[in-house]
Every structure is written in C-alpha cells, then in structure tokens.
Amino acid sequence: MNIVMIGAGYVGLTTGACLAHLGHSVTCVESDPRRLGPLRAGDIPIYEPGLADVVQACRLSGRLQFADPDTPALGTADVVMLAVGTPSGADGDIDLAQIHEAARQIAPRLRPGAVIAIKSTVVAGTARSVAALVARARGAGDVAVVSNPEFLREGSALADFLTADRIVVGADDPAAAGVMAALYAPLTEQGVPYVRTGTIDAELIKYAANACLALRIGFVNELADLCEAAGGDIARVTEGIGLDSRIGPRFLQAGPGFGGSCFPKDTRAFAATGRRLGARQTVIEALIAANEARKTALAGRILQALDARQNGTERRPRRVAVLGMAFKAGTDDVRDAAALSVVPALTAAGVTVTGHDPKARDQAAALLPGVGWADDPYDAAAGADAVVILTEWEEYRRLDLGRLAQRMSGKLLFDFRNLLCPDAAARAGLDCIGIGRAAPP
Ligand code: UGA
Secondary structure, X not given: OEEEEEOOOHHXXXXXXXXXXOOOXXXXXXXOHHHHHHHHOOOOOOOOOOHHHHHHHHHHHOOEEEXXXXXXXXXHOOEEEEOOOOOEOOOOOEOOHHHHHHHHHHHHHOOOOOEEEEOOOOOOOHHHHHHHHHHHHHOOXXXXXXXXXXXXXXOOHHHHXXXXXXXXXXXXXXXXXXXXXXXXXXXXXXXXXXXXXXXXHHHHHHHHHHHHHHHHHXXXXXXXXXXXXXOOOHHHHHHHHHOOOOOOOOOOOOOOOOOOOOHHHHHHHHHHHHXXXXXXXXXXXXXXXXXXXXXXXXXXXXXXXXXXXXXXXXXXXXXXXEEOOOOOOOOOOOOOOHHHHHHHHHHHOOOEEEEEOOOXXXXXXHHOOOOEEOOOHHHHOOOOOEEEEOOOOHHHHOOOHHHHHHHOOOOEEEEOOOOOOHHHHHHOOOEEEOOOOOOOO
C-alpha cells in the first residue's frame, strides 16, 4: 500500500520506518528543511535503538522516502497518517493547531477513498471534527478520518511496533476500517491482536492506557514513601504484589516520578477533557499533582542531607554530580525529565552541579545553563559532596563504587532508580540513599 506520513518526528519516523519494513511504500513528509536535508541523506535526528538500521535498509530498497509537503505521493496515497505535534495548551488541554493545519493542507490533494489516520495523541472527538473539516475543504465526504493511536515506548519502539500487544483502529466508516485492516495485515497475520472500535473509543483508549500506566507509577512511588516511613523495602513489596496475576510485575519500578513527552502531557489532557466534558477525573488530577510534588521533593531531600553534613556554621560551596538527564534509559529525550526539576532547584540553592548522560547531554545542556558537564560518571563525581542518579542507564548500574568514592569529597550517593546494592555502596564507604527502603544511619 502507499502510505504518506505527515511529520517525521519521533512517532512519524519510527512508524513510517516500521510500515516500510512491513513492505509498504512510505513517504515521510517533513516541512522543516533543516530536518529534511539530513533525513534524505540517511541521517536520523533522534536516538532510538535499531531505528537507523531499519531506516537505512528501507531507504536502500526504495520503500522509504522523505519529501517536503509538496510531494505528489499525496495524490496516490491509500492512507495518510498524521503524526504532527499536539503540544499542551494553557489549561492542560492539547493544542490541535498542527493537526488542523495538516488536514487542511492535504484535504484537496487526496484521491477519493483515501483514508486519513490520526497517529498523534488527540482528545476524544478530534477524528470527527477533522473529518468535518476535510469534508468542507473537499466539498465531499469521500475521505474518511480514523483514529490509530500508537503505543510505542521510546527506547523499545521498534519491538513495540513489530510485536505489539495490540493494534487499535477507531473507524466510524466501514470502508476505511477495511483499508486499515489491510494496512496492518502483515502484523495481524502473525497474531498481533487487532481492536476495531469507533473513533471516540480509540481516542479514549490511548489516553486511558497512558493514564492507567502513569497511575501505577504514581501509586508505587507513594508506596515507596510509605515503605521508607514504615521501615519496609519497596522491591520486596512490589515483588509480592506483582505476582498476583491480576496486578502483574511490570511498571512497578519506583523512581523519581514519571516524565517524558507522553505521561505528563497526556494525563494533563485527560484531566482537561474530563473537566471540559463535566466528567472530572479526580484520581488523575491527584496523580498529576503528586508526580510534580515528588520531583520537587527530591531536590529538597538532597539539600537537606547536604545541610545535615555541613560542619557547624562553616558554609563551604557544595558540589553535586547528577547522573542521568534523559527521562528514562535508552533515549536522548529530556522532556519532563526529573533532571529538569532537580538540577535547577540545586543550582538555585547555590549548589555547583556537574552533569553526565551517555546520550542526552546536548539536549540537557541547552536547557540547564550553569551546569558543568563531564564525559564519564567518575569525572562528574570529582570533588562532589554527593552523587545523584536520576536515569536507569545500564552503565550506572555497573558503576565501580570504589572508584566513584575515591573521586568524591563527600560520601552521599542518592540512587533514585534503585540500581545499586546498598551493601556494595557501604563497602565502598558510601551512604547510599535509595527509594523506598530504609536510609543508612
Ligand atoms: C509511554 C507508554 O509506555 C507508551 O505505551 C506510549 O505509547 C507512549 O508513552 C506514548 O504515549 O507515546 P514512554 O513515554 O516512551 O512511553 O516511556 P515509558 O517507558 O512508559 O516511561 C514513562 C515514564 O515512567 C519514565 O519517566 C519512566 O522512567 C517512568 N517509569 C516507567 C517508572 O518510573 N517506573 C516504571 O516502572 C516504568
């Protein structure tokens, strides 16, 4: 089938490459010439494991192309996917301007029977309002608009697409539903479950899934606080509850609070939709507040521990190494990362911060003025009173704690991802403060 993907950002590029990998002919449209040039030359602007290889193979086979918005491919497309940005608006609701603009631009150029599939995360009712806009622009209702949300995690997006838990397609029009079923046949024939709904349900499924996952994390983070207060250990408690098949073991890792481009924005939009429609999502509203408060509290915790270790009234400059700027491991994305809350709070309190991240340093440096940067975690720790781990990168799990301790001037280690063994840290002479377990005396 002929596919045009509007938007070669994270979702568009990954989905486009995967659809080409499945055998479709895909044209990714990018309006920004500064991004289009490198893409055409095979240069991938994001870090996603395996993506560069798939893009390269599909480009060479001719199944994946990059084009500007004038592309003639629009005239022969079976499916045009919209993967443009839907940023947070003022009240937490999302801003649909890019979706509307893209729909307006492509509408007159499509052939009758083409299907517009909305990949971007959009609030309930968007596909219907876009369908009305497209029908007005064409003077005919011969192009259907369906909702086809994505469930890709950054860092494992390829596997999430090619061995998906499910594909969700919301189509109010039976013919369009048939086109979408054919599009995904290479996956459904291999047993990937396929859920066909109306457009509203598909739009709600996307938000409900992210809200549900974010709730688990919000719950487990507060549970970790309770474990600390009661003298328990979150790892044992989550192991115990996760073995209940109704709960399951995944997504129960306590940490510094959820971040990224999806959970914070999507929970805000979900709550805003509830308020707008008079069906308030009070549980999600509480979750958003708790997650924000958590990130702020972490900086307070570090500052408090540093203060407690200052001698008498003598106040010398404090130095902290922050390891991990990405919102999670496996990505260079720093959007809503814990580091963006913790680091400014530390620098505002007069702490000198040196940062490290194996992939996200440049992205973080652009947003965190006044921070020094190191090429490896040990250099970051040089002369530090405390080391703080915020991202669960594998290389932090394998840190040589003796070597780290030698470089530091203090002995505080905040392991906000519970990567390290507190006993091993103690043997290296470090006070390891994790999440959800008793702090060292
Ligand atoms: C999330 C969803 O997992 C995807 O299914 C969805 O498609 C995507 O949003 C989206 O809407 O596009 P992503 O934001 O890439 O994917 O990352 P996750 O792996 O879900 O992690 C989100 C945040 O939760 C991260 O800050 C992560 O560190 C945190 N997290 C995750 C925890 O603190 N504990 C966990 O057990 C799991």
